[in-house]
Amino acid sequence: MPVTDHNGTKLWQRRTARESLSHWVMWLIGVAIFAYCWQRISETTTWFFVWDAPRIAGDLWARATPPKWDYIAQLGKPIWDTLNIATLGTLIALVLAIPVAFLAARNTTPSKLFIRPIALLIIVSTRSINSLIWALLLIAIIGPGVFAGVIAIAIRSVGFCAKLLYEAIEEIDDTQVEAITATGASRWQVMAYGIVPQILPAFAGIAVFRWDINIRESTVLGLVGAGGIGLQLSASLNVLAWPQVSLILLVILVAVVVSEWVSAKVRGAII
Amino acid sequence: MSDTFDVQARLGKPWKKPPFVRRAWLRWTLIVGFVAYLVAAYLTIDINWTRVYEGLERGKQFVLAFTSPDFTTRSGDIYAGMVESIVMTVTSSVVGIAISIPIALGAARNIAPLPIYLICRAIIAVSRALQEIIVAILLVAIFGFGPLAGFLTLSFATIGFLAKLLAEDIESMDKVQAEAIRASGAKWLQWVNYGIQPQVMPRLIGLSIYRFDINFRESAILGLVGAGGIGATLNTAFDRYEYDTAAAILLIIIVIVMALEYLSGIIRARVQ
Amino acid sequence: MLRLDKLVKTYKTGDQALKAVELEIPEGQVVALIGPSGAGKSTLIRCINRLVEPTSGKVYLGTVELTGLSSGALRRERRRMGMIFQEYALVERLSVMENVLSGRLGYVGFWRSFLRRYPQSDVDEAFRLLDRVGLAHMADKRADELSGGQRQRVGICRALIQNPALLLVDEPTASLDPKTSRQIMRLICELCKERGLAAIINIHDVALAQMFVQRVIGLRLGAVEFDGPPEGLTPEVLTTIYGEEDWEATIEAVEDDEDEAAE
Numbered sequence: 001m002p003v004t005d006h007n008g009t010k011l012w013q014r015r016t017a018r019e020s021l022s023h024w025v026m027w028l029i030g031v032a033i034f035a036y037c038w039q040r041i042s043e044t045t046t047w048f049f050v051w052d053a054p055r056i057a058g059d060l061w062a063r064a065t066p067p068k069w070d071y072i073a074q075l076g077k078p079i080w081d082t083l084n085i086a087t088l089g090t091l092i093a094l095v096l097a098i099p100v101a102f103l104a105a106r107n108t109t110p111s112k113l114f115i116r117p118i119a120l121l122i123i124v125s126t127r128s129i130n131s132l133i134w135a136l137l138l139i140a141i142i143g144p145g146v147f148a149g150v151i152a153i154a155i156r157s158v159g160f161c162a163k164l165l166y167e168a169i170e171e172i173d174d175t176q177v178e179a180i181t182a183t184g185a186s187r188w189q190v191m192a193y194g195i196v197p198q199i200l201p202a203f204a205g206i207a208v209f210r211w212d213i214n215i216r217e218s219t220v221l222g223l224v225g226a227g228g229i230g231l232q233l234s235a236s237l238n239v240l241a242w243p244q245v246s247l248i249l250l251v252i253l254v255a256v257v258v259s260e261w262v263s264a265k266v267r268g269a270i271i
Numbered sequence: 272m273s274d275t276f277d278v279q280a281r282l283g284k285p286w287k288k289p290p291f292v293r294r295a296w297l298r299w300t301l302i303v304g305f306v307a308y309l310v311a312a313y314l315t316i317d318i319n320w321t322r323v324y325e326g327l328e329r330g331k332q333f334v335l336a337f338t339s340p341d342f343t344t345r346s347g348d349i350y351a352g353m354v355e356s357i358v359m360t361v362t363s364s365v366v367g368i369a370i371s372i373p374i375a376l377g378a379a380r381n382i383a384p385l386p387i388y389l390i391c392r393a394i395i396a397v398s399r400a401l402q403e404i405i406v407a408i409l410l411v412a413i414f415g416f417g418p419l420a421g422f423l424t425l426s427f428a429t430i431g432f433l434a435k436l437l438a439e440d441i442e443s444m445d446k447v448q449a450e451a452i453r454a455s456g457a458k459w460l461q462w463v464n465y466g467i468q469p470q471v472m473p474r475l476i477g478l479s480i481y482r483f484d485i486n487f488r489e490s491a492i493l494g495l496v497g498a499g500g501i502g503a504t505l506n507t508a509f510d511r512y513e514y515d516t517a518a519a520i521l522l523i524i525i526v527i528v529m530a531l532e533y534l535s536g537i538i539r540a541r542v543q
Numbered sequence: 544m545l546r547l548d549k550l551v552k553t554y555k556t557g558d559q560a561l562k563a564v565e566l567e568i569p570e571g572q573v574v575a576l577i578g579p580s581g582a583g584k585s586t587l588i589r590c591i592n593r594l595v596e597p598t599s600g601k602v603y604l605g606t607v608e609l610t611g612l613s614s615g616a617l618r619r620e621r622r623r624m625g626m627i628f629q630e631y632a633l634v635e636r637l638s639v640m641e642n643v644l645s646g647r648l649g650y651v652g653f654w655r656s657f658l659r660r661y662p663q664s665d666v667d668e669a670f671r672l673l674d675r676v677g678l679a680h681m682a683d684k685r686a687d688e689l690s691g692g693q694r695q696r697v698g699i700c701r702a703l704i705q706n707p708a709l710l711l712v713d714e715p716t717a718s719l720d721p722k723t724s725r726q727i728m729r730l731i732c733e734l735c736k737e738r739g740l741a742a743i744i745n746i747h748d749v750a751l752a753q754m755f756v757q758r759v760i761g762l763r764l765g766a767v768e769f770d771g772p773p774e775g776l777t778p779e780v781l782t783t784i785y786g787e788e789d790w791e792a793t794i795e796a797v798e799d800d801e802d803e804a805a806e
Binding site for chain 3: 173175176178179180181182183184185186188189192193194197198200201
């Protein structure tokens with residue numbers, strides 16, 4: 001208790017002298033790091049452009065409004081492609097994520113020493129790399145197009161889905177599994193009767209949640225050439241067709257809001 | 272109870288698991304619709320299989336590149352890009368978190384008056400609806416190329432993420448504790464400091480670390496549109512088919528993300 | 544029928560849960576296993592069907608020795624031992640019928656069980672059992688819609704449809720109210736009598752045990768402390784099993800209960 005006797009009156013302080021010193025040092029280091037980082041950004045910034053930014057922003061706004069509404073006729077196919085990238089990518093990812101999750105969960109992995117680390121490595125590496133980077137890579141390998149987008153979304157989602165799924169598997173009620181084991185069921189039967197019913201709601205939730213995220217991500221995959229509405233965005237940006245850009249952004253915004261609404265509804269229905 | 276059920280009549284008849292969707296027409300509509308969608312989607316993708324087949328060779332090269340990543344040839348570019356990514360991550364996380372706290376307070380219905388609540392919720396909604404990369408494109412157009420645009424993008428994205436989750440946490444906090452502080456005659460700021468902050472602090476720290484992690488990952492792609500960071504270097508490496516350099520960069524990203532996750536695990540365990 | 548020979552279980556932490564337990568249970572006998580928590584009752588039951596691997600010793604079910612069996616042979620022997628659990632341990636998101644039929648998993652192949660295509664004889668038997676416990680009309684309800692007592696009845700059906708020779712019963716009444724507890728205990732004992740099953744019922748409620756079984760085994764710190772008829776449970780015996788306490792009240796309560804049951 002940091003209560004000190006000071007000339008007969010008891011003084012209460014929140015921290016002891018040592019604690020408050022280390023506290024201050026931590027803050028000082030934090031502030032120093034921030035200041036250093038800020039300075040590096042500031043060095044590489046042309047401040048003239050920044051002071052000019054409000055005028056440029058106003059200029060952009062003037063050029064982008066009103067959106068070119070009749071351009072929407074050409075967006076039908078890209079929107080359909082975007083939806084397909086997200087949906088097919090999610091489906092492929094789920095199929096791949098199930099075995100990875102079972103291999104990664106502590107209570108179902110066949111080997112904690114060899115297989116579990118490999119499964120965890122798959123999860124971490126696919127999760128840490130953004131789908132845009134996966135798309136860049138796949139375009140270099142299999143050429144630009146919707147297919148590259150589907151695979152990029154699929155790879156990116158495997159780690160995400162597998163992580164959430166294996167956490168759900170680790171949280172199941174063991175006595176239900178025990179009860180099925182006690183009937184003389186085989187390993188696969190224990191999985192089908194004891195484990196799968198318990199993780200099914202989590203699985204459905206994960207699927208819809210990831211689908212929602214994938215709709216967002218697939219709208220921009222076209223920026224690197226992997227199909228979908230992002231292709232139109234990139235083309236319009238290249239020719240500085242701002243009224244088209246603003247329309248595409250509006251469409252993306254609507255798509256994101258709708259997918260979030262759908263996902264919330266479906267998840268609400270499951271839980 | 273059982274006298275309402277005639278077992279003798281039931282015996283000998285097959286049993287089937289009741290279907291998940293009980294209305295037959297709805298069940299079949301869903302199944303047929305889903306299959307039809309899959310077929311339609313597959314047909315419109317039009318995959319160029321010969322191109323894919325040719326690509327497998329390059330794919331193999333890329334996988335092999337991971338066994339011999341090239342950190343040295345472009346070490347200067349990689350170093351500069353990585354430092355820029357980290358700098359953007361640090362600054363945007365700090366600024367983003369600092370701004371999201373007041374917005375979170377404003378977006379919690381149980382402590383904010385309605386007009387402020389609506390304004391803060393609107394800010395959150397806009398920030399969440401716009402993806403990082405699109406914001407980055409617009410900000411690059413306005414502020415010019417460089418990490419400043421990246422920094423602003425990530426700060427903006429942090430606000431939507433953190434303020435929303437924090438506001439939800441404040442809304443679900445224990446009312447009684449906050450009321451007890453208010454009853455002592457505390458001013459508004461004191462009330463927030465003593466009644467609310469202790470309750471949401473662990474979650475705030477956990478979320479902040481998590482967002483730091485996300486910001487780093489996102490900073491790796493902002494370079495694709497000219498907003499600074501390692502993305503530009505990576506893009507160049509892919510364009511020149513320098514798979515060994517690309518592999519090196521990806522490995523660095525993976526290692527840093529793993530280290531961050533490990534760290535955040537430790538810190539979150541300590542806070543809770 | 545069941546014989547345990549110097550059964551020992553030592554956990555990795557070094558705790559010795561069972562110290563060379565010797566036990567023999569003849570065909571058709573219902574035995575109550577009592578003892579304070581931590582005495583090793585649950586471990587003993589689980590060592591018999593090897594949900595917990597015994598450290599040493601032997602378990603004979605009929606003429607088969609269980610501890611040395613391969614996993615395939617063990618699964619075949621597990622079919623002869625039905626198990627009933629403390630918190631029912633039903634798979635909550637499956638229907639009552641699926642839970643009962645899961646008792647047949649050891650008899651049907653994977654795809655048959657996966658597609659829920661059980662032989663008609665299994666389905667009929669499931670309905671007969673559910674009718675016997677008064678739940679046949681609930682067959683297509685989901686298990687988590689049932690009350691505690693109803694769930695435990697389903698658990699009993701699941702154990703019985705295995706067509707076992709032995710029932711392993713782990714605290715069947717621990718999470719039930721007193722009235723339901725008695726109904727469940729009565730049901731288990733009646734069914735054992737009907738089918739000539741032997742049973743080991745692990746139970747912490749001494750009074751309840753005394754009401755229903757022919758033989759009581761008292762376990763203390765992993766060793767058999769008492770083995771005899773329920774009338775043999777004198778206050779002195781209970782003190783050796785559970786430690787010092789005023790036991791008269793417990794025993795009197797039993798007598799009251801029996802009067803009440805007789806009325």
